[in-house]
Amino acid sequence: MLFALICKDKPGSLQLRTDTRPAHAAFLEGLISEGKLAFAGPFLDAEGKPDGSLVMIEAADMxxxxxxxxxxxxxxxxxxxxxxxRAWNWVFQKPASA
Known part of the structure; x- marks a missing residue:
């Protein structure tokens, strides 16, 4: 089952995000290797800077x-x-590999 992780950053935490990004990217690469990541990316603020994340994962249950x-x-x-x-159902534009 697919689950959306809808994450909102704490205000003023861009430096923490930047500092932690290499470990986060390695974590996501691991999920790809395990077949648990459908897609992921940051939400952007009005200035185009990341201020949250959307991560779509495969998991057995909540x-x-x-x-x-x-x-x-x-x-x-x-x-x-x-x-x-939130549990999510991918209906349209679903890649064949997902």
């Missing part, structure tokens, strides 16, 4: 999605003000 989200280096670093996790 508990597994929550556990996976908690292992993200951004989450461990305390970057996020909030994380909303």
């Amino acid at each position: 508990a597994a999605a929550q556990a996976l989200a908690a292992t993200d280096p951004y989450a461990k670093a305390g970057l996020f003000e909030s994380v909303e996790i």
Whole structure:
């Protein structure tokens, strides 16, 4: 089942995001290797700077999605003000490999 991780950064945390990005990118690469990442990318503020994340993961259930989200280096670093996790159904424009 797919789950959307809708993450909002804490105000004034761009430097923390920048500092933690290499570990976060490695985490996402690991999810790709495990077949658990559908897609991911940052939300952008009015100036075009990242201020949150949308990460679409494959997980067995909500508990597994929550556990996976908690292992993200951004989450461990305390970057996020909030994380909303929602089950999602990919209907249109779904790649054959997803």
